[in-house]
Structure formats: C-alpha cells, structure tokens
Amino acid sequence: MHIMEGFLPAAHAVAWSCVAVPFVAAGAWKLKKIVVERPEARLQLAAAGGFAFVLSALKLPSVTGSCSHPTGTGLGAVLFGPSVMALLGSIVLLFQALLLAHGGLTTLGANIVSMAVVGPWVAYGLWRASTALGLPMAVGIALAATLGDLATYVVTSAQLALAFPDPVSGFVGAFGKFAGIFALTQVPLAIAEGLVTVVVINALVGR
Amino acid sequence: MSLAIDRLAQSSRWRRRSTTEKAVLALGLLALALALPPWPGAVLVLLVTWTAALAGARIGWRDWLRLVAAPLGFALTGAAALAVEIGPDGVALARDGGRAALSVILRAAAALSCLLLLAVTTPAPDLVRGARRLGLSPEITEMALLIWRFLFLLLESAIAIRHAQEARLGWRGFRRSIRSLGLLVALLLPRALDRARRLETGLAARGFDGSLPMLSPRQTVSTYFIAATLGLQAAVLGVGLWWS
Amino acid sequence: MVELSLEACGLVFSWPGGGRALDGLDLAVRRGRRLAVLGPNGAGKSTLLLHLNGTLRPEAGEVRVDGAAPGYGRAALAGWRKRVGLVMQDPDDQVFAATVAEDVSFGPLNLGLSEAEAAMRVAEALDALGIADLAERATHHLSFGQKKRVAIAGALAMRPEVLLLDEPLAGLDHRGGMLLQGVLARLAEAGTTLVLTTHDVDLAYAFADEVALFSNGRTLRQGEAAAVLGDRALTEAAGLETPLLLELGVRDRAEALARFGRR
Amino acid sequence: MVELSLEACGLVFSWPGGGRALDGLDLAVRRGRRLAVLGPNGAGKSTLLLHLNGTLRPEAGEVRVDGAAPGYGRAALAGWRKRVGLVMQDPDDQVFAATVAEDVSFGPLNLGLSEAEAAMRVAEALDALGIADLAERATHHLSFGQKKRVAIAGALAMRPEVLLLDEPLAGLDHRGGMLLQGVLARLAEAGTTLVLTTHDVDLAYAFADEVALFSNGRTLRQGEAAAVLGDRALTEAAGLETPLLLELGVRDRAEALARFGRR
Numbered sequence: 013m014h015i016m017e018g019f020l021p022a023a024h025a026v027a028w029s030c031v032a033v034p035f036v037a038a039g040a041w042k043l044k045k046i047v048v049e050r051p052e053a054r055l056q057l058a059a060a061g062g063f064a065f066v067l068s069a070l071k072l073p074s075v076t077g078s079c080s081h082p083t084g085t086g087l088g089a090v091l092f093g094p095s096v097m098a099l100l101g102s103i104v105l106l107f108q109a110l111l112l113a114h115g116g117l118t119t120l121g122a123n124i125v126s127m128a129v130v131g132p133w134v135a136y137g138l139w140r141a142s143t144a145l146g147l148p149m150a151v152g153i154a155l156a157a158t159l160g161d162l163a164t165y166v167v168t169s170a171q172l173a174l175a176f177p178d179p180v181s182g183f184v185g186a187f188g189k190f191a192g193i194f195a196l197t198q199v200p201l202a203i204a205e206g207l208v209t210v211v212v213i214n215a216l217v218g219r
Numbered sequence: 220m221s222l223a224i225d226r227l228a229q230s231s232r233w234r235r236r237s238t239t240e241k242a243v244l245a246l247g248l249l250a251l252a253l254a255l256p257p258w259p260g261a262v263l264v265l266l267v268t269w270t271a272a273l274a275g276a277r278i279g280w281r282d283w284l285r286l287v288a289a290p291l292g293f294a295l296t297g298a299a300a301l302a303v304e305i306g307p308d309g310v311a312l313a314r315d316g317g318r319a320a321l322s323v324i325l326r327a328a329a330a331l332s333c334l335l336l337l338a339v340t341t342p343a344p345d346l347v348r349g350a351r352r353l354g355l356s357p358e359i360t361e362m363a364l365l366i367w368r369f370l371f372l373l374l375e376s377a378i379a380i381r382h383a384q385e386a387r388l389g390w391r392g393f394r395r396s397i398r399s400l401g402l403l404v405a406l407l408l409p410r411a412l413d414r415a416r417r418l419e420t421g422l423a424a425r426g427f428d429g430s431l432p433m434l435s436p437r438q439t440v441s442t443y444f445i446a447a448t449l450g451l452q453a454a455v456l457g458v459g460l461w462w463s
Numbered sequence: 464m465v466e467l468s469l470e471a472c473g474l475v476f477s478w479p480g481g482g483r484a485l486d487g488l489d490l491a492v493r494r495g496r497r498l499a500v501l502g503p504n505g506a507g508k509s510t511l512l513l514h515l516n517g518t519l520r521p522e523a524g525e526v527r528v529d530g531a532a533p534g535y536g537r538a539a540l541a542g543w544r545k546r547v548g549l550v551m552q553d554p555d556d557q558v559f560a561a562t563v564a565e566d567v568s569f570g571p572l573n574l575g576l577s578e579a580e581a582a583m584r585v586a587e588a589l590d591a592l593g594i595a596d597l598a599e600r601a602t603h604h605l606s607f608g609q610k611k612r613v614a615i616a617g618a619l620a621m622r623p624e625v626l627l628l629d630e631p632l633a634g635l636d637h638r639g640g641m642l643l644q645g646v647l648a649r650l651a652e653a654g655t656t657l658v659l660t661t662h663d664v665d666l667a668y669a670f671a672d673e674v675a676l677f678s679n680g681r682t683l684r685q686g687e688a689a690a691v692l693g694d695r696a697l698t699e700a701a702g703l704e705t706p707l708l709l710e711l712g713v714r715d716r717a718e719a720l721a722r723f724g725r726r
Numbered sequence: 727m728v729e730l731s732l733e734a735c736g737l738v739f740s741w742p743g744g745g746r747a748l749d750g751l752d753l754a755v756r757r758g759r760r761l762a763v764l765g766p767n768g769a770g771k772s773t774l775l776l777h778l779n780g781t782l783r784p785e786a787g788e789v790r791v792d793g794a795a796p797g798y799g800r801a802a803l804a805g806w807r808k809r810v811g812l813v814m815q816d817p818d819d820q821v822f823a824a825t826v827a828e829d830v831s832f833g834p835l836n837l838g839l840s841e842a843e844a845a846m847r848v849a850e851a852l853d854a855l856g857i858a859d860l861a862e863r864a865t866h867h868l869s870f871g872q873k874k875r876v877a878i879a880g881a882l883a884m885r886p887e888v889l890l891l892d893e894p895l896a897g898l899d900h901r902g903g904m905l906l907q908g909v910l911a912r913l914a915e916a917g918t919t920l921v922l923t924t925h926d927v928d929l930a931y932a933f934a935d936e937v938a939l940f941s942n943g944r945t946l947r948q949g950e951a952a953a954v955l956g957d958r959a960l961t962e963a964a965g966l967e968t969p970l971l972l973e974l975g976v977r978d979r980a981e982a983l984a985r986f987g988r989r
Contacts, residue, residue, distance in 0.1 A: 104366065216405050
C-alpha cells in the first residue's frame with residue numbers, strides 16, 4: 013500500500029527517508045558486487061525490476077487497489093537475495109510515483125521501508141522457513157506472498173499512526189483506526205495475491 | 220493501466236525545457252507545500268502548480284483533472300481516519316470537527332500537484348540523468364534506465380496478453396480473474412528473463428562488457444526561468460508565513 | 464440479401480497525449496464474407512479490431528453487432544466476445560497455458576461449458592487447424608507457425624460467428640503461410656465471417672471478397688476487392704501499391720489464390 | 727579478385743536438448759558484395775549469424791575473419807565485433823536506452839571513442855538511416871519500422887566492414903520495406919559488405935549478388951543469385967518456391983529491384 017504524496021508531515025517524511033537510506037545503500041553495494049561477479053546479471057535484475065513494476069500496475073480483480081510488491085520483489089528476493097531488492101524496489105517505487113502517481117517523492121522513504129524492505133524480507137523469510145519445514149512449495153509461496161502483503165500493510169498503518177496519533181487514545185488508537193479502515197481494501201488484496209501466486213507457481217511448474 | 224503521464228510528458232510544451240528548471244520549480248514548491256501551514260500555504264501552491272501545468276506546460280485540463288483525482292481514494296480513506304477519534308466511549312467525531320483531516324487533504328493535494336507538475340513535463344529518464352549529474356553512481360542510474368526500458372516492453376506484453384484473455388472471456392468474475400492473472404504473470408516472468416538474455420546477446424554485438432555508456436543530451440538552463448521561479452517561490456513563502 | 468454482422472459507425476479514439484488512432488471510422492462486416500482491412504503499419508488497424516470486440520471503447524461513434532450496440536456491461540461484453548472472436552498478431556501473447564489442449568480449452572471453459580463439452584470443442588478446433596497431434600505438447604516448445612495455429616484454435620473453440628485476425632500471415636514463411644491460408648479458406652466455407660487486417664495488397668486481393676482501405680484512422684473506401692484495389696489513385700493515397708496480381712491481369716479468384724501461393 | 731571477408735568452415739552447433747542447428751555448414755562472404763542466406767523459418771539462419779560475429783561458438787569447424795580464426799578471448803571478440811556488426815530480427819533485443827541518440831551512442835563509446843567523436847558517429851548513422859529527426863525521441867514511442875532503423879543505426883555507428891542482418895524486412899510494410907531497401911543499397915554502394923537472412927525468395931533475388939540456400943543446418947548451394955534460384959530442384963529441396971520475378975523473366979538487377987518494389 014502506497015502512502016500518497018504529501019500525506020506525511022515534513023518531519024516524518026524526512027525521518028523515514030533517513031531510515032530507508034542504509035537499506036538502499038546496502039542494496040546498491042550488493043548490486044555492485046553482483047554485477048562485478050556476473051556482468052550479465054545486470055540485465056536480469058533490470059528485467060526483474062521491470063516485471064515488479066508491471067505487476068504493480070496490473071489491477072487485481074474485484075479489489076480496489078493494485079497487486080503490490082511481494083510477488084515481484086519477493087520473487088526477485090528468491091532469485092537474487094532480499095538485500096538487493098531494497099534498491100530495485102526503490103527504483104520501482106520512484107517510477108510508480110512518477111508514472112502512475114502511486115506514492116510520492118516525499119513519501120518515498122516511508123514506502124521504501126514498508127514495500128521494498130519489510131515486505132520482501134518477510135516474504136523471503138517465510139519462503140525460507142517453509143522450505144526448511146518441508147512444506148509444499150505452493151503453500152510456502154502463497155504464505156510468503158500473502159503475509160508479505162499483510163506485513164507491508166501493518167507497517168504502513170503504523171507509519172500513519174505515528175504521524176497522526178489519536179488525540180484521545182494515542183498511537184494505539186490511531187493504529188486501530190488506520191489498520192481498520194485499510195483492512196477493507198488490503199486484506200482481500202493480500203488473499204487475492206496469495207491465490208494468484210499459487211496459480212502462477214502451478215503454471216510455471218507445469219511448463 | 221494507462222501510462223497517460225508518460226505520454227503527456229513526452230508531448231508537453233515544456234518537454235525541451237531543461238530538467239534543472241522544471242525540477243527547481245516543482246521540487247521547490249513541493250518543499251513549500253510540506254513546510255508551510257496548509258492554510259494558506261497549500262492553497263497558494265495549488266494555485267501556482269495548476270497555473271503552471273495548465274497555462275505554462277499546456278496540459279489538457281481533462282487529462283490534468285483525471286490525474287489529480289486518481290490518488291483521491293487514498294486521501295479520503297486516510298483522512299476519514301483523522302476525522303474520528305477513539306476514546307473510552309468508542310468511536311466519535313473528532314473534536315476539531317475534521318479540521319485536521321481537511322488540512323491533511325489540502326497539503327496532500329498541493330504536494331501531489333507538485334509531483335504531477337514534474338511528472339507530466341519531465342520524462343523520468345531525464346530525472347535519472349539529472350541525478351547522475353548530481354553524483355548518483357552510474358551503477359544505480361544505469362540500472363534505473365534499464366528498468367525503465369524493460370518496464371515498457373513488459374507492460375506492452377502484459378496489456379496484449381490481457382486483451383487476448385479478455386477476448387476469450389477471462390477476467391470475468393473473481394475466480395476467472397485470479398486464474399487469468401496467474402496465467403498472465405506465469406507467462407510474463409519467463410518472458411522477462413528471456414528478454415534479458417536476448418538483450419544481452421544484442422548488446423554483446425555492440426561491445427557490451429558490463430557497463431552501459433551513453434551520450435546524454437546537453438541542456439541549457441535559462442537563468443531567467445530559474446530567477447523567476449525562485450522569486451515566485453519566495454513570494455509564496457513570504458505570503459504563507461505572513462498570513463499565518 | 465447479405466446481412467450486416469458487425470458495423471462500426473464513426474469511431475473516434477485517441478491515446479492520451481497522443482494523436483487520433485481512429486478518426487470517424489466506418490466499417491461494415493457482412494455475414495459470411497471475407498473482409499480485408501488494408502492499410503500501412505501504424506494506421507490503427509489493431510486498434511480497430513480491439514474496438515470490434517469491445518476491448519476498447521470509442522470516444523465517439525459506436526460498434527453494432529447484428530444492428531444493435533451491445534453496450535459495455537459485463538454480461539453484454541461476454542455475449543459480444545462469444546460471437547466475435549479475436550486473434551492477435553503475436554501468438555506469444557495469446558498462448559498462455561502450459562499445454563496446447565489446456566490453452567485451447569481456456570475459452571470454452573470460460574463459456575461455462577462442462578469439461579467434456581470443452582474437450583470436444585478443443586478436439587474440433589485442433590482438427591480444424593490440422594494440429595490434433597500437438598494437443599499434449601508444451602506450448603513453449605512450439606514453432607512460431609504452430610503457435611499461431613494454436614492461437615487461432617483458441618479463438619475458434621468458442622465457435623464465434625465472426626473471427627477477427629490481426630495480420631494473420633505476418634512472420635510466417637511460404638509454407639506456413641500456405642497452410643494458414645488453407646485453414647482460413649475452409650473456415651470461410653464453413654460459414655465463419657472473417658475480418659483480417661494486412662498491409663499486403665496481394666494477400667488482400669487473393670483472399671478477400673471485400674476490402675476496406677484504411678488510412679489515418681478512417682476508411683478511405685470499402686468495396687469489392689478488385690474495384691477498390693484497381694483504383695490506383697486510391698491505393699496511392701493510402702500509401703500502398705497496386706497488387707502485382709491485378710497488374711498481371713489476374714481477375715479470377717482461384718487463379719489469384721494459386722498465383723499468390725507461388726509468390 | 728574478390729577477397730573473402732568472412733568464412734564459415736564446417737560449422738557444427740546444437741542447442742542443449744535440441745537437434746542440430748548447424749550441421750557442417752560452409753559459407754563464404756566476399757568483400758563488398760551482398761549475400762542473402764535463404765531458407766525457411768527454423769532452418770538455423772539466426773544461429774548462423776550469431777556464429778559469424780562470435781556470439782556462439784561452434785562445436786566443430788571455425789569462423790575466419792580475413793582468412794584467420796580470431797579466437798574467442800575478450801580482446802579478440804571486441805576486435806571481431808568491431809568489424810562485423812549484427813542487427814537482430816527483433817529491434818527490442820538491441821535497443822535498450824531511453825532515447826534514440828543515447829542508444830546509438832552506446833557502440834561508439836564502447837569502441838573507446840571520445841564523446842565528440844561518438845556524437846559525430848551518432849549523427850552520421852542517424853543521417854544514413856534518414857532518422858536524424860528522431861534523435862531525441864523516446865525509444866518506447868517508436869513504431870516498429872522506426873525502431874528497426876534505430877537498431878541498424880546502432881550497429882552502423884560502429885562502422886563495421888560487414889553488416890549481418892537477420893530478416894531485415896520482416897514486419898515492415900511496403901513503404902517501410904522500400905525505405906530500408908534504399909538504405910541498404912546505399913550502404914552497399916558505400917562499400918559495406920552485407921549479409922542478410924530471409925525466407926523471401928523475391929527479396930533475395932532482387933537484392934543480393936549471391937545467394938546461399940540453407941536447409942537443415944547446411945548450405946545446399948552458394949552462388950550467383952539467378953543461378954541458384956533458377957534451379958527449381960534445388961529451391962524445392964530447400965522448401966522454397968522460385969522467385970516470381972525470375973518466372974516472369976526479369977533478369978536485370980535494376981528491373982528486379984523496381985518490380986520487387988511494386989510487389
């Protein structure tokens with residue numbers, strides 16, 4: 013879930029950008045390393061980035077909002093490791109802001125943290141855990157996609173609650189409000205994304 | 220799935236203005252939108268950005284309104300949360316009568332207009348090249364430009380696949396849509412990787428050794444435009460501070 | 464009397480920030496006939512086909528199916544697309560399932576047919592295209608020509624009354640092109656109305672009953688193939704040449720087809 | 727005496743998990759001439775071109791540039807590709823930058839030229855292709871024909887001695903094809919050796935000095951265009967037809983080109 017341009021107060025926008033910087037820098041460092049070892053990986057990484065963008069632009073059926081990152085970046089995370097996805101995800105988020113007006117420049121930092129860092133890491137961690145536990149691949153991947161989406165949405169709600177604490181009940185109350193309102197759109201989205209991912213995996217395995 | 224913004228940016232009257240000019244204008248206003256109190260700061264910024272977009276860059280007003288309206292869903296749902304309070308007696312209307320919600324909507328609308336002003340006048344690769352001139356590492360900017368290229372290639376495929384699926388009655392109801400989308404993604408992923416492989420072959424024939432050197436167009440910056448922009452922004456800042 | 468099966472009246476369509484793709488376009492598709500929409504690349508032929516099956520919605524003008532505008536509601540579109548099938552130019556974009564049979568069954572299953580009925584439709588469509596032996600093959604191992612025929616089978620399995628084909632012979636070599644022409648001729652004889660777009664005047668002349676000359680988003684002229692293509696001023700206005708076959712004085716359909724084949 | 731510029735001797739190559747793409751193939755490219763490699767789709771024409779510029783390495787046999795095998799080391803390959811340019815069939819496989827001028831500058835900069843020299847090469851190549859006005863255009867807004875010319879400009883800006891073109895006219899309409907033929911003819915006159923693959927016998931006949939008939943991974947025959955294409959037993963063995971132009975008795979190059987244009 014993208015926080016739109018200008019929705020966060022200036023101080024929060026700056027603070028989240030500072031939080032995002034080390035992850036993006038680590039991703040850039042990792043990218044340099046990968047490219048030195050395998051020059052051809054540059055084109056594959058770029059293709060993965062373009063793929064992640066396209067997924068985010070495809071509207072999911074019967075749900076407001078669009079398919080979010082974990083399928084794209086989660087997949088990249090499995091192929092190239094999650095740290096480099098922080099950089100690719102940031103580039104994709106920048107293009108989403110500039111091409112689709114999804115998210116924004118001042119909210120880029122906050123969106124990077126929720127969608128290019130937390131989402132992919134949760135998806136990646138769950139995928140690794142489920143393979144370690146010997147779960148069927150489709151189950152593991154559907155779990156990773158769904159919970160990666162939900163993690164993103166929880167982080168976004170927390171970011172909004174920090175920015176706009178409830179005058180009476182503070183952060184907790186505000187988190188409840190944002191999580192509650194956005195649950196209407198984000199929970200079905202996460203489930204749909206999990207289902208789509210199962211179809212994708214089955215189709216890919218069937219090939 | 221329309222990329223109206225890109226088409227507008229490529230054909231806008233400000234297409235050939237230097238990136239510096241457009242970035243100073245839009246990003247400066249964006250900073251003001253965020254820093255000044257929404258009344259009257261955001262209103263002034265709205266006024267300036269809309270004038271610049273509609274009268275300066277000559278963006279069609281229908282196209283412009285459609286773009287501004289698109290993210291409104293988020294603004295309204297988000298602001299709805301601000302218009303209520305959770306107290307010991309449950310949910311109640313906020314005591315400020317929604318003033319906080321209104322000011323957030325105003326600020327977001329102003330900031331969004333700044334973003335759109337930049338986006339509909341400046342194709343994203345121009346901004347990436349600008350970032351490179353400012354010292355962003357070539358690995359990152361080359362990656363961004365490559366992603367840009369792949370994004371359009373893959374988007375074109377995705378749209379065509381979706382049209383083909385619709386022609387055969389996919390995308391009708393939840394279950395069929397999930398299946399159609401899944402098949403689409405499963406077709407697109409190997410194609411993305413295949414495109415990367417084929418591009419590698421194609422570029423190898425042109426001496427590709429890992430880096431992607433390119434000659435970027437040089438732009439001349441109009442000091443007049445920059446001076447006028449800075450003057451305007453100073454005026455917005457002055458009025459915004461004085462009023463509040 | 465020949466009935467109108469599909470009709471486009473004054474279609475206008477433009478891409479945001481771009482020029483007009485369709486600029487008051489008229490077209491009449493008569494039942495049971497073969498119509499070639501002929502024009503140079505970029506004239507908007509593909510955009511037109513996407514209007515004829517309801518994928519794109521015109522800014523002005525309307526598309527009529529059997530004399531009435533079907534509307535763009537979900538149910539109306541389903542009925543429309545059941546009757547008007549579309550085969551796009553690049554088969555890679557329309558063959559999306561893992562095996563040929565699975566792919567061809569996509570449409571029939573979406574029509575709500577039972578698995579058994581769908582399987583029958585699949586067998587029938589593969590038969591019509593002469594690719595029954597490919598049924599169990601993995602789609603990503605097919606050659607371009609095979610994939611093209613699978614894409615047509617996918618549309619055919621829905622038993623459309625009208626079949627729209629975008630540049631059906633593009634990318635095929637001599638042998639592949641001849642094979643596909645044979646298939647299309649059999650479909651036409653079996654009563655399917657065919658609309659194909661092409662920039663090849665000889666193909667249009669040899670294959671179509673009627674030709675619509677397309678230029679800059681409008682129909683310059685629609686009429687009998689020989690009459691339209693024989694008008695040199697007209698073809699030149701559309702940026703096309705006169706068919707070599709017509710120049711050679713080949714006026715007979717059977718001879719034209721045979722000579723086109725030898726080209 | 728005409729020198730050999732490129733030579734393929736007994737090339738053998740098979741794709742992993744697939745059959746043999748090249749099966750002892752011989753080919754001789756003479757300096758300053760135009761050679762058409764003619765065969766049906768899937769015969770291995772693209773695979774051959776990828777060998778001729780060192781992208782693929784044969785299992786047996788060798789490719790010689792000016793009489794010597796260059797080897798596959800990094801420096802050798804760089805020198806090889808500087809002399810032998812390749813234009814692939816799908817321009818999207820070669821055009822990678824956001825704008826046309828940026829894209830065309832990639833090759834010259836890889837040659838180690840200064841920015842000023844590279845800019846000159848870009849201007850020259852765009853001029854040669856007649857697309858100087860597209861320099862600042864976004865590549866993803868180009869039509870197929872424009873993109874094709876950008877891809878050729880990208881190869882040309884490296885000033886290769888030999889230019890390999892894979893199906894250069896595929897997907898182009900009449901006007902686009904004529905434009906490109908004009909460009910290629912000018913290149914040939916300026917001394918660039920051209921090798922093109924095609925499945926269009928009339929194109930091969932009208933355009934090439936020499937034709938190599940390609941079937942099942944081998945060269946059936948290489949020789950003067952009229953001699954090879956006039957041998958009906960031979961063309962049939964390769965799954966091709968006799969050129970209509972030749973059937974019509976057009977033996978003169980200028981007339982053939984003109985008639986091909988009218989097709």
